[in-house]
Amino acid sequence: MKLPIYLDHHSTTPVDSRVLDAMFPYFRDEFGNAASRTHVFGWKAEAAVEAARERVAVAIHGSPVEIVFTSGATESNNLAIKGVVDANAAKGNHVVTAATEHPSVLDVCRRLERERKIELTVLPVDSMGRIELAAVRAAIGPRTVLVTLMLANNEIGTIHPIAEVGRITKAAGVLLHCDATQAVGKIPVDVQAMGIDLLSLTAHKLYGPKGIGALWLRRKNPRVRIAPQIDGGGHERGLRSGTLNVPGIVGFGRAVEIAIEGMDEERRRVRGLRDRLHRALASAIEGMTLNGSPDDGLDGNLNVSVAGVQAESLVIRLKDVAVSTGSACASASGGPSHVLRAIGVADDLVHASIRFGIGRFNTEEEIDYAAKRVVEEVQLLRETAPCSDEADARSSRRS
Ligand SMILES: *Cc1c(COP(=O)(O)O)cnc(C)c1O
Numbered sequence: 001m002k003l004p005i006y007l008d009h010h011s012t013t014p015v016d017s018r019v020l021d022a023m024f025p026y027f028r029d030e031f032g033n034a035a036s037r038t039h040v041f042g043w044k045a046e047a048a049v050e051a052a053r054e055r056v057a058v059a060i061h062g063s064p065v066e067i068v069f070t071s072g073a074t075e076s077n078n079l080a081i082k083g084v085v086d087a088n089a090a091k092g093n094h095v096v097t098a099a100t101e102h103p104s105v106l107d108v109c110r111r112l113e114r115e116r117k118i119e120l121t122v123l124p125v126d127s128m129g130r131i132e133l134a135a136v137r138a139a140i141g142p143r144t145v146l147v148t149l150m151l152a153n154n155e156i157g158t159i160h161p162i163a164e165v166g167r168i169t170k171a172a173g174v175l176l177h178c179d180a181t182q183a184v185g186k187i188p189v190d191v192q193a194m195g196i197d198l199l200s201l202t203a204h205k206l207y208g209p210k211g212i213g214a215l216w217l218r219r220k221n222p223r224v225r226i227a228p229q230i231d232g233g234g235h236e237r238g239l240r241s242g243t244l245n246v247p248g249i250v251g252f253g254r255a256v257e258i259a260i261e262g263m264d265e266e267r268r269r270v271r272g273l274r275d276r277l278h279r280a281l282a283s284a285i286e287g288m289t290l291n292g293s294p295d296d297g298l299d300g301n302l303n304v305s306v307a308g309v310q311a312e313s314l315v316i317r318l319k320d321v322a323v324s325t326g327s328a329c330a331s332a333s334g335g336p337s338h339v340l341r342a343i344g345v346a347d348d349l350v351h352a353s354i355r356f357g358i359g360r361f362n363t364e365e366e367i368d369y370a371a372k373r374v375v376e377e378v379q380l381l382r383e384t385a386p387c388s389d390e391a392d393a394r395s396s397r398r399s
Helices: 017-026 040-059 073-087 103-115 133-139 162-172 246-261 263-284 311-317 328-332 338-342 364-384 389-398
Strands: 067-070 094-098 119-123 144-148 175-179 198-202 213-217 288-290 301-306 353-357
Touching: 017 246, 040 067, 040 213, 040 246, 067 073, 073 103, 073 144, 073 175, 073 198, 073 213, 094 103, 103 119, 119 133, 133 144, 133 162, 144 162, 162 175, 246 263, 263 288, 263 301, 263 364, 311 353, 311 364
Parallel strands: 094 119, 094 144, 144 175, 175 198
Antiparallel strands: 067 213, 198 213, 288 301, 301 353
């Protein structure tokens, strides 16, 4: 077993060696610009890009002409939301989202609210992070142009009923954008069955490279129109200019292909490891509570609060086990998790929360070791905590 152990797969995933093998030639021999039309270097690069485009499209039941390659899901979310708002100004200016969305959705919406005076509805969620379908229906009005809801949550693993939301948006004639970053390759995603109109995804959450993602845009029933946010050479049908990241795109295509092929088996295995970790922690740590609902959430997600323990201190002491407090994205900006707050977790427990993300290459041995280390450090922190109940109890026993 190699240390440290990586249990933070919602932040990013290691590149699968099969993905790296597929990418390698496109750094060295096949270095052409996919937009070069006059020589074989360009043609080969373009052929590789188109093969990857097909793989990404097929994985979500879309068609290749509907894929726009971007630098990742953050850019895809920006392009989708700003692009739809800009292109539909004549129709309306109301956007509906939910409190537990990723910052690359929520911060975009808030900027549009401040700077372009859109009307924004942020739907609340229940204690499991679930939205209410009736609330979605009620939020949609004559000026609504977009509903944007994620498929799977990156902190607590909650899966939204997107197919049901899709029926509501279709009936209302409103576009549905879905940030499916945590879902593609982990659970079945079908833009047709789910009634999605725009979908964001990224390679580095599914064992592909960082810095490459895509926005899928429906071309028929309805044809989705967006305003480009980056102008230049007119790449990607004019929707996202800039020389294509050929090795990244090739890796993205291969990563998606591998994830879809092995999904059923991997889901069972990852879920087994997650449940094993949960059992080991729950049996040894008193006062541990679950955030989210592992049984019907993402297979690899386990988010817990450990009463009386500062998560910051815990993750720093866990030098040989890589986990995250709350959300890595939220902690980049220093704030406490907006997701845990939205599901009603009390402030002290928000600061006591740890997120485990189990992935493709984790083993039982690693899970057992990680559980043992977490239990040890929790006990140590509780013994030294100046004002924990346990410490109080001990000192009163002593006196
Ligand atoms: C990681 C993540 C993103 C951002 O993706 P990048 O490719 O890193 O920009 C967006 N949404 C969700 C739900 C994520 O988990």
